[in-house]
Amino acid sequence: MTNTHYDNDELTFLDEDGSRSDHVAPGKFWNVLVVDDDEELHTVTRLALSQVVINNRQLRFLHAYSASQARAILSQHGSQIALILLDVVLESEDAGLTVVKYLRETLQLEEPRIVLRTGQPGYAPEQTIITDYDINDYKTKTELTRSRLLTTVITSIRSYQHIVTINQSRLGLQKIIDASANLLEEHSIKAFCEGVVIQLSSLLGLEAEGLVCAKAGSLIDKDANTVYVLGAAGDFANLINQPVTRLNNAAIAENIQRCLRQKTHIFDDGFSVLYLNRAGFEAAVYVNLAHELSDTNKQLLEVFLSSIAIGYENVHLFQQLRNAAFRDWLTLLPNRNEFINLLEKPAAGDPLTKVVALIDISRFSDINDGLGQDAGNALLVSVATRLSSFFEAPVIKARISSDVFGLIGPAEKITPEQINSLFQSSFQALDHTIPLNVHIGFYEIAQQGDSGLDILKRTNIALNRAKKHHHDNFEYYAPEIEERTTWQLNMIRRLRNDFADRKLQLWFQPQIDLTSEQVVGVESLLRWPDEEGGFIPPTVFIPLAEYSGLIVDIGQWVVEESCRRIQSLNQGGYPGLRVAVNISMPQFRDRYFVQKIKQALTRFECPPAQLELEITESVVMDEPQIVIDALTSLKQFGVAIAIDDFGTGFSSMSYLQRLPLDRLKVDRSFVNDIQPGKSAVIAETIVSLGIKLGLCTIAEGVERPDQAEYMKQLGCMEAQGYLYAKPMPFDELTAYLESHTG
Template identity: 65%
Template sequence: MATSNYENDELVFATEETSISYLPVERKPWTLLVVDDDEEVHTVTRLALNGLELNGRRLSFRHAYTGEQACKILGESAEDIAVILLDVVMENDHAGLDVVRYLRDTLKHPEPRIILRTGQPGYAPEEDVIKQYDINDYKTKTELTRGRLTTSVITALRSYQQIMALNSSRLGLQKIIGSMSNLMEEHSVKSFCEGVIIQLSSLIGLNAEGVVCARAGSVLEREDDGIYVLGAAGDHAMHINQPVEQLNNPHLIESIHRCLRLKQHISEPEFTVLFLQRAGFEAAVFINMQGDIRAAEQELLEVFLSSVSIGYENVHLFHQLRNAAFRDWLTRLPNRNEFINTLERQRTIALSQTLALVDISHFSDINDGLGQDAGNDLLRAVALRLQSELSNNVFKARIGNDVFALLGPAELITPQIINQLFSVAFTAHEHTIPLSVSVGLCEIDTTSRDSLALLKSANIALNLAKRKHTENYVFYTADMEQKTTTQLELIRKLRADFADAKLELWFQPQVDLINEKVVGAEALLRWPDGDGGYISPAVFIPLAEYSGLIVEIGHWVIEEACRRICDLDRLGYGDLRIAVNISIPQFRDQQFEERVKSALAAHDCAPDKLELEITESVVMDEPQIVIDALSALKAHGVAIALDDFGTGFSSMSYLQRLPLDRLKVDRSFVKDVGPKNNPVLAETIVTLGNKLGLATIAEGVETREQASYMIKLGCEEAQGFLFARPMPFDDMVNFLAVRQTSH
């Protein structure tokens, strides 16, 4: 959509495209209904009143010859009739009074003035009739000479005009008061503008017809500064929310522009344009009238316009509040709230639609590197491209810092179309910036769940897309949510079990390859599933890292390892070391170094008996943080080992900078050693370790052949099922006792 559906909800009231040309118009005549059963009376009345004008308006005549005919005319057009010249006795003695009762009691029209004429006054006593039936005048036909008839009609017309002015004023005030008190309701601006026109017209004795115009930016929040019709009354309502140029009257358009430019009223022979101003808001109010406004009316209008301006100040505030609630302040796109509202409406009426969430990759790096102003310009550039390149049938929104949402027909929202949008670099703050994105897509139809559930589904797909290393998009499938729910349940259970001290620390002995004497052990975390089994570390360690729980679990493992080192020393195994794996979230913990030192001190543990193991992936993630922390702990006496060396993208420069004591040869290299294979990688790692003065330990040794060959390569230590499986601490103590006896 080129513009959001909430951009001017309260100001869109008509869709017709016909136009009005504002030319001098002959004022509407007064309608006089003559009701009499005598044809001559009709003729004489027309002759007597021929040429009569009041306030520039002539008379027009309608005729009825019976009470029944009069009632029919009144039933069809009573609101157009100003005065009724009514005979009392026609088809029966009370036919005229029946007409009065029908008009006043049945039709409920108090406005038309009635001059009762009778040739037989005794049939309707004058005083009773005037009191009971709201009769304007009561005359016998012989009394109504031409002069007296003219006087009576003029008096009745003036009375009618005053009543209509009061009614119009009352209606106008009702609309203004109602609009101001209900400003937060839909269409309140329309009602307010219509009320302004009606009230202005009533103040100067005209029919309500005109328009209220203002610059778009002051109320409509459009990007252009054109002048638009905010509201209208009468035949002009078809132009509401359209540019003033749609009025198709150059003279009128120029006068409205001149009114706003000069900030003053403009009076023309065919119309008047009034200037309205309040707290920075300016509007031109066009009234279709002829002649200048009288001095008394001018004073009244000035007071009225001053009060009306306060209402427009409230309108402007209302739009600001609405925009804050439903529009993104930076890009002017709909925000998350409006996107959810639109999604809720669309999902119930449209088939084969697609919801897509588009996340800009590494946007925080752009903000940090180029500054927030450049970042803001970039987001605006992305929004502009989405608006200009995608179909108007696609609803666009910004629902997060660097996340845009798209909703539309499936054929218009595809990974290929979205990627094409980002294939050309963006210009922001004089920088040319290429962007990559991750896209989560969710197909929806009328059977889909509510809008929040759909947004959640697309977000699940987006998170999976961010973790993919091949394609940058993922379509949501039902099993994804089940997997996510399962993961969240596991995280919840892991958090609860850790708090209840249900996690266990097991140990796998490490031996000297020459004499197979136990020299240490690797601490391995175990999580009981509650049914006699254990949940694999390959499952729960990533969840612990994802949830951030790994920091606290890792600290507990270090504390537990130090406690077991102290226990081993007390049991006579003080020469053994314990190795503990450290993850990158632990290094990011500012208290990591102090926590390790505190654990050593709390258990009076020799620092060199604790060995911290890191993997290549940890080093490559944030090398400087890792190197700084390990260097500080190495200086404190803690031993450092590099695990899984050779399985990642090794950097020799980092290897030389790390304060290492030991290299671990990964099991994937150990399983290939032997006379029939060419274990070049295992040999290279052992040789490299020896040249760097580092001890080497082989992981995953399961056969004697593997052990013997690692000895030939110069490897010093090993761990694996050949020597011992991971075991609880008490079992390891028993294992050590047996080994000590046998060796």
């Protein structure tokens, strides 16, 4: 606001030549509303006051000739009117008082001052009306000579200035209180800094116009070393979050930067730049000054700045805390939490269809392990920089996890072609030039409503599918993908519960000596009962068990249950029968796998040779050395080893020779090739290979006598299949053995 010292030269007049005896602020006026139904009174008032300058401002007149016209002007300009000269009697005896009531009660404006004028003394308002409606003065028109009118006007405007200053001070304090109470809100910095400007202006009796500037640092998402406008009031309000170089006034920008460089206040003609510092958090506060500050005001500013600096430190610290929660510390991009928030908050002007993308850097852990974490961090910064420079606003960029970046933007911008083009050239990380491959998951947001977490989950589902592709590196989310995933998770949950409740069953299929046609062993086969009296196929639940990691516990249970059945068979009069158990790759990865097998054999007092472990070629080829080492140890302990489904994979003969095998199982697909009058070349080759390696061979899936005879003629020693027996529970197995033992 303007200067609030009124002791000297409050009232001046224009000289006859038009010059002013005191400086008049250009574009600044005191607005005075004259309300009277007498045209002559309007003219007289205007002439009497037209040359008056009060505190560097002239008077500007607004005219109304009825109560209705006055209300219309007040509804539009009421907050800018300093004084109302109001006739009590207009259209009716109390029309003027209805204007007063409208101003105070309807518009809720307490700042404009009111002077009632009347040509009929008998219509004077009651004392309660003067008090209740905050009326400054009441005069008859004959009393208001020019000198008395001037006195009334100057005292009324002085009163108006005091009220405005008090209210402005209250507003500034409230801004700071609100900012302090809502430090975690999005605009806490802006609100706090705007409050600082308003409060300073109130203290100095200035217009609420100024700037608070500082280096961006952690306060806003800008270049940390550039000075930005953090908060502003008045004509500067539209510059918030803009660099000070955007100011139209180069002198203001230079003085703000000089204040921060010199770390001191700058008091100059027409302006001041105040230095704010607390715990290393610096800011410069620019305010317009119409006059030089007194020593008293400067001391007052020092006290105020010392107090307000604590609030600035708190704002800064809370902003850092917010950044820690919602900003990635390395790339300074939004993190996963903020990405989810942004998915839930559509920005103004968002396209009808937006696309979310998750970009996963392939084998990033290898880069970290091989080149070091510093190189890995530098690479992530390089990726973030390229994403930010390529995808400009409105595309949102974020770092979701260690090596996963996220994008949100219009469908025409967020495409596989656009993203893949970014990764065609290598990235620089310290002294290393590193090419990168990525997988990308996409999700189209056709309409708002879904939670950010659900959108992120669906995009991640698409990303996981993309990682399984061999031809493309991307996948768009489709509802059936989530349905499949949901089904998979439900099945895993059911499997886990049923396994814990011991609902899984172990069935057995006999294995026959082709020469003697006697039972020489059985294969353990896992069965999972469904809720309708049937069984869920192993081709369905075994992959689920492997995916969930439950296969290790289930596999160990199968081993222990098989050992228990071996013990039962030996004690029940069927000694020497071997029991074959399938072993998966996750079991081999268990560091205690070999130890657990030995413990199960010992616990049930089983001869190791009666337990046969079956592995597939794919298991061997997954991690050959782990498998070879484990099987060699178990073979030395006496356990038998068989390779299942032989010939269906891509075997390496070198690994085959290194495996401590006892038996080759000819896959059922090759046995099915046996037709009358035709040769089954692959089956012949496998049996021949087994004989040359000194291994027993067993044919799977034998269903017809001619298949059994053919395999026997090739030199195959054993068989299993529906020709002899289907898989059966253990109780049925003992009955079968009793009827088939000669």
